[in-house]
Amino acid sequence: MLRLENVACFYGKGQVLHGATLSVGEGELVGLVGRNGVGKTTTLRAVMGLLPAREGSIRFRGEDLRGHPPYRVPRLGISYVPQGRRLFPKLTVMENLEIACVQAEVDPGKLEEIYTYFPRVKERLSQKAGTLSGGEQQMVAIGRALITKPAMILLDEPTEGLMPLLVQAIAETVQAINGRGTSILLVEQNLKILKDICDRIYIMEKGAIVYEGTPAEIDAAMDVQERYLSVKV
Ligand SMILES: Nc1ncnc2c1ncn2[C@@H]1O[C@H](COP(=O)(O)OP(=O)(O)O)[C@@H](O)[C@H]1O
Numbered sequence: 001m002l003r004l005e006n007v008a009c010f011y012g013k014g015q016v017l018h019g020a021t022l023s024v025g026e027g028e029l030v031g032l033v034g035r036n037g038v039g040k041t042t043t044l045r046a047v048m049g050l051l052p053a054r055e056g057s058i059r060f061r062g063e064d065l066r067g068h069p070p071y072r073v074p075r076l077g078i079s080y081v082p083q084g085r086r087l088f089p090k091l092t093v094m095e096n097l098e099i100a101c102v103q104a105e106v107d108p109g110k111l112e113e114i115y116t117y118f119p120r121v122k123e124r125l126s127q128k129a130g131t132l133s134g135g136e137q138q139m140v141a142i143g144r145a146l147i148t149k150p151a152m153i154l155l156d157e158p159t160e161g162l163m164p165l166l167v168q169a170i171a172e173t174v175q176a177i178n179g180r181g182t183s184i185l186l187v188e189q190n191l192k193i194l195k196d197i198c199d200r201i202y203i204m205e206k207g208a209i210v211y212e213g214t215p216a217e218i219d220a221a222m223d224v225q226e227r228y229l230s231v232k233v
């Protein structure tokens with residue numbers, strides 16, 4: 001469904017992605033993990049067309065995404081929840097969702113469906129987004145990404161900085177969204193979450209994929225976890 005092959009990306013003269021190759025199949029929930037600064041966010045930005053891939057190819061349902069301007073990529077069926085959530089803190093939750101509806105040309109009446117994933121968001125519609133807890137803000141950010149009914153969602157560290165209980169809640173929500181047929185590429189530094197919910201996991205190091213496996217395979221490959229993630233097992 002989504003396939004990156006040998007993607008190279010640069011910030012100025014500094015090369016950040018060095019031939020990244022990965023894929024997400026129809027209906028799959030795939031994890032991407034790696035230490036800070038290895039290029040995970042850059043990978044997602046390249047898919048969304050926010051940073052040009054200087055080399056390699058990025059295909060979604062057979063279509064080449066390179067050369068599509070960033071506003072066109074969501075219309076092809078890919079939604080993006082950036083790291084750090086990026087809500088408008090001074091606007092209410094409702095206003096944050098309405099803006100996304102306007103951008104996506106979706107009737108705000110359709111929001112009811114989204115609340116079924118996030119009952120707590122519905123209780124807080126008139127609250128300023130900046131006053132919500134980190135977990136609630138993440139729910140709003142994910143809800144906003146669902147407005148276009150995407151075929152695929154790219155999630156960048158949705159559990160970053162959250163308490164364990166909320167980490168679990170986000171993981172369950174991601175799984176539920178995937179369970180209804182949306183393909184997901186989930187970036188995390190929390191390998192445990194990925195092992196709990198993903199079909200397959202990629203490990204990134206210095207802008208390239210260095211390992212791919214199922215949760216069970218990664219569990220068995222203790223040397224890999226230690227080498228690339230500094231996880232002591
Ligand atoms: N806007 C930018 N300009 C220059 N360098 C950047 C920029 N954003 C990220 N980088 C660098 O690119 C590398 C990869 O960053 P990033 O993709 O954000 O990593 P990750 O998400 O895995 O933590 C890092 O070395 C980072 O410092």
Ligand SMILES: [Mg+2]
Pocket residue numbers: 040041042083156
């Ligand atoms: Mg990042």
